[in-house]
Structures are given as C-alpha cells and as structure tokens.
Amino acid sequence: xxxxxxxxxxxxxxxxxxxxxxxxxxxxxxxxxxxxxxxxxxxxxxxxxxxxxxxxxxxxxxxxxxxxxxxxxxxxxxxxxxxxxxxxxxxxxxxxxxxxxxxxxxxxxxxxxxxxxxxxxxxxxxxxxxxxxxxxxxxxxxxxxxxxxxxxxxxxxxxxxxxxxxxxxxxxxxxxxxxxxxxxxxxxxxxxxxxxxxxxxxxxxxxxxxxxxxxxxxxxxxxxxxxxxxxxxxxxxxxxxxxxxxxxxxxxxxxxxxxxxxx
Numbered sequence: 570x571x572x573x574x575x576x577x578x579x580x581x582x583x584x585x586x587x588x589x590x591x592x593x594x595x596x597x598x599x600x601x602x603x604x605x606x607x608x609x610x611x612x613x614x615x616x617x618x619x620x621x622x623x624x625x626x627x628x629x630x631x632x633x634x635x636x637x638x639x640x641x642x643x644x645x646x647x648x649x650x651x652x653x654x655x656x657x658x659x660x661x662x663x664x665x666x667x668x669x670x671x672x673x674x675x676x677x678x679x680x681x682x683x684x685x686x687x688x689x690x691x692x693x694x695x696x697x698x699x700x701x702x703x704x705x706x707x708x709x710x711x712x713x714x715x716x717x718x719x720x721x722x723x724x725x726x727x728x729x730x731x732x733x734x735x736x737x738x739x740x741x742x743x744x745x746x747x748x749x750x751x752x753x754x755x756x757x758x759x760x761x762x763x764x765x766x767x768x769x770x771x772x773x774x775x776x777x778x779x780x781x782x783x784x785x786x787x788x789x790x791x792x793x794x795x796x797x798x799x800x801x802x803x804x805x806x807x808x809x810x811x812x813x814x815x816x817x818x819x820x821x822x823x824x825x826x827x828x829x830x831x832x
Contacts, residue, residue: 597687601694603641603667612673613801614701618754621774621781622707623680625789628820631668631676633805641667641698643679645687665691667699674801675699683754692757696765703768703797707789708755710745710773717746725777726785728792733762733769738797745773770797786817 617626631637643665665679677699683691696704712725721727728742731751745751751759755771762769772792774785790813793802805813 597645597647597684599687599690599694600644600646601641601698602644603698605638605640608698608700609640609667609669609675610700611669611675612702613675613798614699614704615674615676615798616695616704616706616754616758617676617678618707619682619709619774620680621709621776621785622789623678624781624820624822625707625786625817626676627678627680629786629817630793630802630805631670633816634802635671635804637668637670637676639666640669640675643667643677643691643694645684645691665695667695670801672801675701679754685753688754688757689760691754692761695758696761696767701767704758704762704770705792705798706755706758706769706771707792708751708771708773710751710775712775712777715749715775717749721775722777725775726782726788727775728788729773729775731759731771731773733759733767735763735766735768736770737768738770738795740770741791741795742772781821783814783818783821786821787814790814790817 668676729745730740730742731745759771
C-alpha cells in the first residue's frame, strides 16, 4: 500500500537544505535530551505534528488513557560562534516532547513546525531514541496545496494517507496521489521508517483553515479506532461516541486572529 512515488520523498527533503547557510556554521541543530533512559522501546509510536494533532493528543488522548511519562525533550537551537547570537537563538527554539505510556505506546508531540533544513536530523534523532514496531504520524495538509483532487472545499476536513512498504494494515482513507507530496517532518519520519524497515503510516488531515474545528478532531479520533491503534486505547474507544465527541468539543479553543491557537 506504499505510495508508488515513495523514492521522490528523499529528493523533496534534499531540496530544502541551504548549503551556504550550513557551510557558514550558522544553522540549526537538534538536541534530544533525556534524564530517564537511553532509549524507549514500544509497540506503537504516534507522532503528532501541528495544531490539530497536538491539541488532540495533548488535551484529549493522553489525559483519558492512563498514565503518560515525559521521557525526552527535543529542542532546536542555532549554532553560531557569536555567543550573543547563540543566546538569542536559543530563546526561539522549538520543543517536542516524547511521552511513554503504560500500554506499550509512546507519543511524540510537536506543536510547532520544525524547520525544513533540520527535519531529517529531527526524525533520525526521534527514531534512534524510540525503537517502535509501528509508527503512525498525524499531520495537517493545506487544502490549497492539493493538486490531485478537485472540488474538495465542501468535503473539508478530510483524511489522506501514505504508508511505508512494510505497512500491511488496511487504511480506511485514500492514499495521497501524485503530484501531491508530504513535506517536512511527516515526510522525514516516513522516509526514515522506510529505510529502517519500520511499518509506518502518515495520516494527513487536509484542512482549509489554520484554526482547529470539531470535524478535524473527530477524524483524528477515527484514526485511533483503526486496527493498529485501537488496542492501545480500548477504554477510550469503548465509551459512547457521543461522550467522546462532547469532550472533544470542550477542548477546542476560540478562533485566533493570528492563524494559530498557540501564538
């Protein structure tokens, strides 16, 4: 079920690198820090990228599915020989957190977009630390960038997916078709999983706006009810669907004029 154009993903990542900036010694570095363990072994890793997935996992999924322990932080910082510039750059770093659950699953939450030039290094750091048998990525995809489908505005939000060649499970939603490609960390994680022979699927939430809405969160809940994820969240999924949807509605923040609820 892998996308037929999977090899193009690596090429897409390479185009994002700025050789001149890297050679100058003034570029971003990835720091993964953990005081609890040297690595995490789990059955399932859920990678949550962007506003809607972050809100879903941090405010709904984790609080309702047992105990979760933060085991690592991933920070971006800008390397420079100028100490004043370095100090200022560290204040602008983005941070991701890896959580370990008691059911054999782990969740990585990244609410801000990782810079394209470090997405590959970021994904390598994640998968070097988390040894997962299966990886599910929850991400967003702007509808304005979708070229393979027409007249979709009345159908938004919707889900599209891509899988690694080792993914053997049923995917209830259509594959993202060429010429559309995923970018950034979603593409980097899928590429790394392909290289490491780790079964992986990226579920992209195609949206027409930046703010989170109820329909988008309900689709992410459906992903948790697939055969890969459902065994880890059985208690949550066994509750009446109306109750789950009511809880999702409560966590939606008011619309933000800045385009992101986390500004």
